[in-house]
Amino acid sequence: MMSKNANFGWNDANNASIGMTIQQIEYFLQLSDELHYWRTSYKVNITQSVLSRQIKALEDELQLTLFKRSNRKVELTPAGKFLQQQWKPLIDELNAAALYARKIHEGAGGHIVINHPGSISYDILPDMLARVAAEFPEIKVELVQIRHSQETEMLKAFKIDICYSRHKHEDELLTSTLIRHDNLALMVPSAHPIVTAADISTASLQNERFILSTFTEGETFGMKMDEVFAAYNIDPAIRFESDFGSVIMSLVKKGLGISVIPYSYSLANFPGVRFIPLPFEVPLYLIWRKNEENEVIKNVLNILI
Structure with a gap:
């Protein structure tokens, strides 16, 4: 997730402090968006003094200044801008992973998102959904249609769970099978x-x-x-x-x-x-994540493959 111009390597990561909390990072990201302590504290439902203490504790932990403060405005320092760019996608991934873990915890009564091309809406899709409904009546299935160029990233980001596609995506985190x-x-x-x-x-x-x-x-x-x-x-x-x-x-x-x-x-x-x-x-593939841990998805895949 590092920017192409960032000179931040594994040695830096190994030497970095790990005392900061996810909550502090989220407060920092909120403040870096708002650049206003009162609006940020209102948004995250804490007092300004608590927000200030959390940001100061984060700065002390990192041994750097994240914001330039004056009576009239708040600005990110160059180091603050760098961390904003690096941390935001990481926090998004953490939140996505937490939501997905919740889906795993739900088990057979969970929720699954299936992407499909419109061309299978009139033959195999209804039959497939009928089999899923018969085997697992408590599973909620959400059907979406997204661009081919988005399928890989949305699978890896846990935004979709199973993907019917006309394109066989090559990715080390995904696996696929030819349907027809x-x-x-x-x-x-x-x-x-x-x-x-x-x-x-x-x-x-x-x-x-x-x-x-x-x-x-x-x-x-x-x-x-x-x-x-x-x-x-x-x-x-x-x-x-x-x-x-x-x-x-x-x-x-x-x-x-x-x-x-x-x-x-x-x-x-x-x-x-x-x-x-x-x-x-034209081919039709079924694509999913390797080493899938979600029992709901594994159950549905056993029906589809």
């Missing part, structure tokens, strides 16, 4: 002249406007899109991007363009659009 491959399809408005796979060609696609998912460099699904367009020898004119398949289907129905999307979206029976299967597939 899904066919892609060309999605067009119902009245569009492209009706069958035989109608799909460079000429028929060349002047079309496309509505696609938002891609990041190196993403599996985005690379597959490049493969599709290379096969038809076109450089697609992308007019709209969305991370939500339901939005893409609505825009295609409105005649604002056509799309390439997993064929499983056809199970939504969305009116006004037509799906034409393509000879291309």
Whole structure:
């Protein structure tokens, strides 16, 4: 979590004092945000004198000055700014870990957050949730859809627990398994002249406007899109991007363009659009944290894998 320009190494850490408390660090971070003793003391529900004593005790422990104080304002010293940058993400991680420990303590009656692409909403997701509900009726399941670029960090930060993804993330703290491959399809408005796979060609696609998912460099699904367009020898004119398949289907129905999307979206029976299967597939992975300690998540994984 150290900044790239920080010259703070393990020798410094070994020599640092460990007498400070998490409470003192949290008071420091609150004051470093507010830069006002009265507002900070009100926010953390202590008196100004207690806040001042805690900050002074922290400074004494660290043997440095964290704030410049005057009658009119409070400012961070350079050392204070450095510690603010370093400690804030660490405190956030500590709080996240504490919340996660609470989830572990809850056991079978706990709460689990599952991320998924919209394309599985109409086939395996309902079946999966039915199995979970049958086995563990007291578990609360929260379903979210996040960007592929956020999946790894949110798993490691305990903000999501299980992740269905089109991208196989490589990370030493995570593990994954391939669930299946899904066919892609060309999605067009119902009245569009492209009706069958035989109608799909460079000429028929060349002047079309496309509505696609938002891609990041190196993403599996985005690379597959490049493969599709290379096969038809076109450089697609992308007019709209969305991370939500339901939005893409609505825009295609409105005649604002056509799309390439997993064929499983056809199970939504969305009116006004037509799906034409393509000879291309995209993977679907299940990803979770290695050495998972949460019994709720381990129980659910045993159902899903």
